[in-house]
Amino acid sequence: MASGGKPLIGFIGQGFIGKSYADDFERRGYQVVRYSLEPAYAMSKDRIAECDIMFVAVNAATVPSGELRDDGHPAVRFDDSNIRSVIALARPGAIVVIKSTIPPGMTASLQAQYPDRIVLHSPEFLQETTAATDAANPERNIIGMPEDAPQHREAAARVLAVLPKAPHELVTSAVNAELIKYGGNAYLNAKIVFSNIFFQFAEKMGGDWEVIRVVIGADPRVGPSHMDLHLKEDPPGVYRRRGAGRSCFIKDWAELSELYAAAFPEDTHAIQVLRGFEYKNAELLREYDRYVNLLEGVYGKGAGIK
Numbered sequence: 001m002a003s004g005g006k007p008l009i010g011f012i013g014q015g016f017i018g019k020s021y022a023d024d025f026e027r028r029g030y031q032v033v034r035y036s037l038e039p040a041y042a043m044s045k046d047r048i049a050e051c052d053i054m055f056v057a058v059n060a061a062t063v064p065s066g067e068l069r070d071d072g073h074p075a076v077r078f079d080d081s082n083i084r085s086v087i088a089l090a091r092p093g094a095i096v097v098i099k100s101t102i103p104p105g106m107t108a109s110l111q112a113q114y115p116d117r118i119v120l121h122s123p124e125f126l127q128e129t130t131a132a133t134d135a136a137n138p139e140r141n142i143i144g145m146p147e148d149a150p151q152h153r154e155a156a157a158r159v160l161a162v163l164p165k166a167p168h169e170l171v172t173s174a175v176n177a178e179l180i181k182y183g184g185n186a187y188l189n190a191k192i193v194f195s196n197i198f199f200q201f202a203e204k205m206g207g208d209w210e211v212i213r214v215v216i217g218a219d220p221r222v223g224p225s226h227m228d229l230h231l232k233e234d235p236p237g238v239y240r241r242r243g244a245g246r247s248c249f250i251k252d253w254a255e256l257s258e259l260y261a262a263a264f265p266e267d268t269h270a271i272q273v274l275r276g277f278e279y280k281n282a283e284l285l286r287e288y289d290r291y292v293n294l295l296e297g298v299y300g301k302g303a304g305i306k
């Protein structure tokens, strides 16, 4: 326990999430310990064991598994080694809160591996461009518990008590928390890819996407986000479109598509829909020469989706 009766808060990872949250906790008067691979934070590794609550915000990659599915699609797997290994840094009895995006079932699996810590999942919704503001003003605080036991409920309440307040707060099952993050990201990814397809159709029909998207987005059931395709005239007169990129959308959709195909191998139409979005997005990103390195990291170079 830090001085002043407040819990000592640890952060593993000082990227967009870890740094933004650690800064905000410090601003609100908490003592924090920051540990990550960057030299500025690497020496704090041992001090993490002093922390009462430890947030995990490390990057975890989705990588090619080396196999091809029956439809020729390169299979992927979630590499959880980063997340699994850092939990050992928390002391027995500490609360570990996974902020990194993780596939359904992983919180329970981590809890089983570390029965003497309390492992919770709190999916993160901040955006990289507004990370500091979003971390200080979260729209949702979701705490997922691997089991509905009194010690998990108590730990979830302790975590909610130290997080910056959010208008929407929920303690639920870990699987719900994991799926809320995947579902939201996939929905936004689909919105971007669909907007690109519809932009192309509108242009062919003589329409102006910049007018159309604003009015479609004014429908509160649709909303305006993720429809601005940042169209760029390049070369002059030829508009280039952009796919859904950054670190999360590519890997999270690939993971969802993989898990869905494994869960429902006979549901070929749904698998085709998911794959269709995947292939169209890869085509858009390659056309724009954008995030191709991330695509190749997820699907592989030679076997990567075209």
Ligand SMILES: NC(=O)c1ccc[n+]([C@@H]2O[C@H](COP(=O)([O-])OP(=O)(O)OC[C@H]3O[C@@H](n4cnc5c(N)ncnc54)[C@H](O)[C@@H]3O)[C@@H](O)[C@H]2O)c1
Pocket (backbone or CB within 6 Å): 012, 013, 014, 015, 016, 017, 018, 035, 036, 037, 038, 057, 058, 059, 060, 082, 085, 086, 099, 100, 101, 124, 125, 126, 127, 128, 247, 248
């Ligand atoms: N960036 C976003 O907008 C965003 C939003 C929601 C969820 N997420 C998820 O959160 C996770 C982290 O995202 P980010 O953008 O903050 O990542 P980031 O790449 O910006 O930072 C990752 C941090 O983790 C540290 N790290 C990696 N392995 C480590 C290890 N073994 N020991 C100690 N430190 C280690 C790195 O040094 C770095 O400081 C990702 O899994 C991502 O899926 C990201």
